[in-house]
Amino acid sequence: MPEEKFNFTKAYQEVEEINDWFQKEDIDLDEALEKFQRGMDLIKKCKERLKDVQNRFEEIKKKYSIEKENQGEEVDPKDIPF
């Protein structure tokens, strides 16, 4: 299976699901082993993502253009009495 792009939200939710699954009463050993390995693998990846990662800031440079709001409404100048 090709390595898909790591998605923290999905991974974390899956870890939570596995944790819930382990709380069940009747557990199949083979399935448990599989889930355990998958869970530990995801935990490792999540931990890496949660390591102190500096936030990145970027200011958006606006191309500020003055648009006259009323350009759309043209009225005959004679209608305006001053």
Next chain:
Amino acid sequence: MPLIKEDVNQKIFKVSEFLDFLNSLLVPQKVIVQGEIGAKMAQYPKFTIFNLLDKDNEAILPCFIWRSKIEELNIDLEEGMEIQVLGYPEIRKPKGEFRFQVERVGLVGEGILKKQFEMLKKKLDREGLFALEFKKPIPQFCQRIGLITSKYGRGAKKDFETHLESYGFEIYFYDVRVEGLSAIEDVCRAIKWFNENLLTCDVLVLTRGGGSWESLRPFNSEEIARAIFASKIPIITGIGHEDDETIADLVADVRASTPTHAAKILTENWKLASINIYEFERNFPSLMNRIFKNTESAIIFFEDNLNKKIKDEIFSMRTKFEEFTKSLMFHFRKEIASKRERLDNLLERLNLYFRNYFEDFRALEKEFIRNLLWIQRLISDKKVETTQFLNKLIKNQDLWLARVDRLLKQQREKLIPSSPILKLKQGYTITFNEFNQIIRNLFKLKPNQMIKTKFYKGQILSEIRKVEK
């Protein structure tokens, strides 16, 4: 193209050129002016003209405003109202008159602002802009954040960024005015920009620091409310202090009370996850261990149990088998005895019946033979008797014939005198009607009816003339 001073002094303008020159200086002066609306407002369908006054100095600023700009206020402009106008000055060339072109009106005074606020709130509520069903969910783990606030504000940007802990957030900051009339346009443009250019943002944070109720006015505007509602990216607002509630907060998908609170909301889940993930890491092996142990003890238990169960099962089966065999034999014996008894009874009864039948049969046989002999004798007796009678009959044949002949002759002689032929011979006639019926009386006869009269020899047809009764 503004002319430099030297050029202006030397140049001789035409009127139109001069007015254009003045306008080129005036129009870029986008300013906010506060004053009171004077009397003699001129309201037209598409625009309104009014004077803005300075009561103390008796100064007058003629203003022009499009009707649509007044409608945005949700309150009509009235004489005596204190307002702020945002716009630019301009000289109208055809009449050479000065006017202030109003782009936006702001109401002044807490009373009127509160009234405007309540009216807008009611209107948007009716339209459903605050409805829960339209709130977009904020992703559990937001990474890409669009931040809309002022870099000059009273620390809103700093507050937000400081409380956003280091979880690798990508913050795209869009600087806007957050106070005054131009803030509305700025904020709307920013929301639109993110929706058009950076749709991959998980969330937009619209925030500003605390201030007076009046200073939060832009966030009570209909334009910002509609821009927030139209955004495809979910929006968290963190405006002013905890107690401040703006229209923008009501429309937002999530309302944070302050910029700091907004940062905390976004950090919260990451923080929780970074605690939980270590807990999961600790727990998973022990959970797995527990499953191993459970499985192991279950196997041992099964093993012990299985041996015992098999033994028990075999013993119980053997006992059951023996009991079954015993009971089967008993039943067979009982059944055979009962069957034999019934068979004996049956045979005995059968013998009795047969014996009786044989005796009856013998008696019947004897009687039958007796009757047969009697019938034989009877037949031979009758045979003799019949032969004798026949002989006797043949012998007397002639005698019988003579007697019969004589008898016939006597009878004929008796009959002759009453014969109708004799009567005819003697001269009598017989009369018939048309139906050949003998006429014995005259009742049914009518004149003109045909009648037939028979004689000894021949007959006549005649018609009746008269009936005499």
